[in-house]
Amino acid sequence: xxxxxxxxxxxxxKQFRPLAPEPLPTVGTSHRAWxxxxxxxxxxxxxxxxxxxxxTLHIRTNRARVTETIGNVGNLEHLKDDQPLTIRRANxxxxxxxxxxxxxxxxxxxxxxxxxxKGKRSAVAVLGKEKIxx
Amino acid sequence: MHRTDGNTAEIEFLYRQHGPALxxxxxxxxxxxxxxxxxxxxxxxxxxxxxxxNRVVDKKAYLFACVRNAALNEGKLRDRNAxxxxxxxxxxxxxxxxxxxxxxxxxxxxxxxDQRQVMVLHIWGELTFxxxxxxxxxxxxxxxxxYRYALAKLRDSMFAKENSCAxx
Numbered sequence: 001x002x003x004x005x006x007x008x009x010x011x012x013x014k015q016f017r018p019l020a021p022e023p024l025p026t027v028g029t030s031h032r033a034w035x036x037x038x039x040x041x042x043x044x045x046x047x048x049x050x051x052x053x054x055x056t057l058h059i060r061t062n063r064a065r066v067t068e069t070i071g072n073v074g075n076l077e078h079l080k081d082d083q084p085l086t087i088r089r090a091n092x093x094x095x096x097x098x099x100x101x102x103x104x105x106x107x108x109x110x111x112x113x114x115x116x117x118k119g120k121r122s123a124v125a126v127l128g129k130e131k132i133x134x
Numbered sequence: 135m136h137r138t139d140g141n142t143a144e145i146e147f148l149y150r151q152h153g154p155a156l157x158x159x160x161x162x163x164x165x166x167x168x169x170x171x172x173x174x175x176x177x178x179x180x181x182x183x184x185x186x187x188n189r190v191v192d193k194k195a196y197l198f199a200c201v202r203n204a205a206l207n208e209g210k211l212r213d214r215n216a217x218x219x220x221x222x223x224x225x226x227x228x229x230x231x232x233x234x235x236x237x238x239x240x241x242x243x244x245x246x247x248d249q250r251q252v253m254v255l256h257i258w259g260e261l262t263f264x265x266x267x268x269x270x271x272x273x274x275x276x277x278x279x280x281y282r283y284a285l286a287k288l289r290d291s292m293f294a295k296e297n298s299c300a301x302x
Contacts, residue, residue: 009289010257016225016238018158018258021174024149024182 141185148187149178152194155259156201158224162242162254163205167222173204195265198255202269241291249284252277 085107097103116122153174160170177200181187190196224242227235242250251270255261263281267274 006285009285013238013257013288015228016235017228018154018225019223021149021153021157021171024146024175024178 141187142182145178145181145185145187148193148197152197152259155254156197158258159198159251159254160201160205161224162250163202163247164208165243167224169208170205173201173208176204176208177201192265194259195261195269198259198261199269202251237292238288241288244291245284245287249280249287252280253284253288256281 090103090107093106094100094103097106156174156177157167157170160173161167164170164173177197181200187193187196223235224239225235242253245253248270252266255266255269256263261269263274263277266277270277
């Protein structure tokens with residue numbers, strides 16, 4: 001091998017590339033992953049608490065509204081006891097009655113002095129007059 | 135100062151960019167690949183933990199200084215004059231010139247420690263004499279002088295080796 005001048009010798013030396021070091025230990029990476037996991041867990045917990053709180057508030061508000069509505073309907077029923085029996089009225093009766101039997105009794109034995117519109121007849125009254133032979 | 139992902143990414147980039155030269159330099163200081171590897175890892179893990187490279191002007195020179203300090207501090211616990219490990223490769227051989235790699239490694243190992251450091255810093259670390267003088271805390275003239283001596287010795291050593299191999 002011929003003797004090289006400084007410049008060419010330096011260029012020759014630079015052809016030899018130093019070996020790359022081993023990858024950094026995963027301490028930093030795992031620490032970062034752990035930090036991300038903790039932050040994610042906190043965020044999830046916070047979101048869950050917010051959702052549960054919102055649901056609870058929503059349910060309570062709805063329940064209060066339903067109770068208020070039923071109360072209003074009940075009062076209405078008391079006030080307008082002479083009106084015909086409707087599904088809405090039956091629901092209201094069922095809501096305020098202490099039991100199902102009590103509600104049925106109240107509907108069955110309520111006073112029949114409800115004035116019907118002209119030309120209309122009560123189906124219950126008509127059926128009650130019919131003699132059905134079994 | 136808090137560590138940020140931006141700082142970590144920059145440090146990882148510096149590790150990929152300068153890691154090989156830093157490892158070679160640490161090997162030139164410690165003489166062992168394992169100790170050199172530990173010194174380089176120690177420096178970068180500390181940097182990742184603290185993320186404090188923002189204020190550093192010359193990051194490359196700073197990294198070499200950190201690695202040198204880490205290697206020397208670690209070396210204080212052991213024998214600082216430990217011989218260089220002759221078996222582990224330091225370089226990737228161009229064109230599979232493994233004999234040339236071994237030749238270069240042995241020639242580098244035969245250099246005095248201060249000359250070897252200057253050689254590695256200038257050739258493979260690509261630091262200027264001025265940067266090396268700051269790093270080693272010696273004058274630029276001293277650095278240039280050490281480099282000239284090291285280059286001459288290295289060339290003589292490598293050519294003598296190759297010529298003797300060729301003759302035998």
